[in-house]
Amino acid sequence: MQQNSKTLFRSLCAVGSLLLAALITSCSEPGAIGNDLPVTTDKVGITYIDTFTVRTSTVQLDSIASSTSSTLMVGRYVDPRLGIVEARGFTQVGLNNSATPSATTSYDSLVLTLRTDTYRYGDTTRTQHLLVQRLQENFVDKTYYTLDALRYDETPLGQVGLTQAKEYTFRARPGARTLRIRLTDDLGRELYQLARAGALTSPDDLQARFKGLVLSPGATDDAALLRYLISDASSSLNLYYHEAAASDPLVYTFPLTTGSRHFYRLRANRSATLLAPLTKPYQALSSSSTAAETYIQAGLGLYTRVDIPYINNLKELGGTLSVISAELTMEGVQGTESRYLAPPTTIALTLTDPSNRRGAIVTQLDGNAVTGVYNPLDSSTGSYPRISPTTGLEVVNYKFQLTTYLQAVLNRSIQNTGLLLYPTTTAGVLRGVVPDDVTRVVLGAKNNRTNPLQFRVYYARVQ
Incomplete structure (x- = not known):
């Protein structure tokens, strides 16, 4: 993890309860710090970091059951x-x-x-x-x-x-x-x-x-x-x-x-694509080999793996830190969607391991699954569509609140061995159900030029 000069400048903005609004205005870019942050005391400073190393890859998982479908x-x-x-x-x-x-x-x-x-x-x-x-x-x-x-x-x-x-x-x-x-x-x-x-x-x-x-x-x-x-x-x-x-x-x-007396077979011929090397179950292909893109596709078992290897480096900042918010935002790559190739509505996360196996579903403190939901109606503006802050164009957008996950890693209650993003349904999210379809999305990696992912952590240093 590195802090560039811009981030260091933000970290100088130690926030007092009487000056919080003024410091947010003067020490951050427009929209960089939201109004929903908690009020702090004069002994607490709020800082955010968005320069974490985030590695992504596409994982080919095993096939899904189709004889259980109707x-x-x-x-x-x-x-x-x-x-x-x-x-x-x-x-x-x-x-x-x-x-x-x-x-x-x-x-x-x-x-x-x-x-x-x-x-x-x-x-x-x-x-x-x-x-x-x-x-x-x-x-x-x-x-x-x-x-x-x-x-x-x-x-x-x-x-x-x-x-x-x-x-x-x-x-x-x-x-x-x-x-x-x-x-x-x-x-x-x-x-x-x-x-x-x-x-x-x-x-x-x-x-x-x-x-x-x-x-x-x-x-x-x-x-x-x-x-x-x-x-x-x-x-x-x-x-x-x-x-x-x-x-x-x-x-x-x-x-x-019905029952076990029917099923459907799904297959994909990827020999002419960047995913051609992905031929075996539980194999991963780095986004560095796929034009800074990763892929998710229901039915055919394509998941996106996300690794944030240096989370524990936050402790090197010294003092007692409290994570206020950690948010991962991933965008669909411009030009890869159409009305015929719609993205999945809901993406959820599971823990994973070096073998790319699915683990426990990532949840929030209230027990609800952490999900990213794509809705063409932008709830913040009440209008369609969502606009990318990078390109100013329409974009598919998924946001994941990873605060609980980050705190668990810092507390060493779980190992930081990566996350898997998979398509699901509202009803099936806590059961890890993959929908009976082939909806897919192409997501930008950290170094994607038009639609890069963002991982931003807000934390407070308690004096």
Whole structure:
């Protein structure tokens, strides 16, 4: 830790209770010391330091569970910073109480109906493709993660209308919620004959003959990721048939399954990005190798590691010190966000170790988790958007109150072995839950020229 001349000048401003306002005005830059600082006595001086060494890196953690989700994420897009992101869904097909087709019926068609939620990530104005493929490997009773996969046929089953097209083509507009995909008649007649013969009396009967479906994006798509609702009644495989003397169709419905019988696979091809060396779980890549940037991405396990190695050097200033406030501010790098690539709303922190493992969640004295919340509405001005003090431009901004953490390090109640920043949700913050999405943000490191991080400590020397 070093104190430059500017900081030393500030430290000369020993604050008395009668002169506090005047000294703040004359001894600091505009906005450098806020009005929310506590009133001091004539025996206390308030100083802040913003020249701490802060090292940052991007950490690749292990995959997250996806079979515990109620959705299948599917799609593909190209991220200029994070590479090609691709999601593929795997699901069994279940049985319900549909009536068995009689010997006097005839087969009509097999249609997969999929319902999506409102989540879209990527460019929804571009055309994209959905391939439906036949699963060739059974599920087992376990939790599936985003790095898992099962074998499947490469040849798609999908049809559009009555043609033998191999892909379903669409645009992922926010209002487009239901997709209907006609599948090949070969599979349709196979299931129809099994149902009519009474060979589908149990889930085991079905799985022995038909293991399930795989939903894949187009191989060259650069569009959006969507989430398909597995547990929604509108998501099902529908076998249509009719009685010989009737015109109204009948339907034998196979629901899509939940529990451990579905999951989605997420992968990123980063070979053409600065993150190409990041290939193994729990590996870290310094921001000095990534253009003074670090990265956070839900689903794909990218976290930002922050190290402040010289916190204990505060004790070298002499006297009895009381930490009043410690604040870490991190900004999104200019030009890396768009309406299609939104940043995570909430970022939380955990302790970590030299192996980059997740530790305890960092909390404040009241037990609430320390979080940085991105809200386009600037609460200090009541206007949109937040403005970077460095560039004067719109900026993604996260602020973390690290006062309790800093005091714990100085008191030696915890070791100063680093922090991990990860995306989370309001409901899941104290459980360390990573959201069911791929939201990401590119953050500036200490030496980033346009959006540098700031770590500022206010302390009081008690005489």
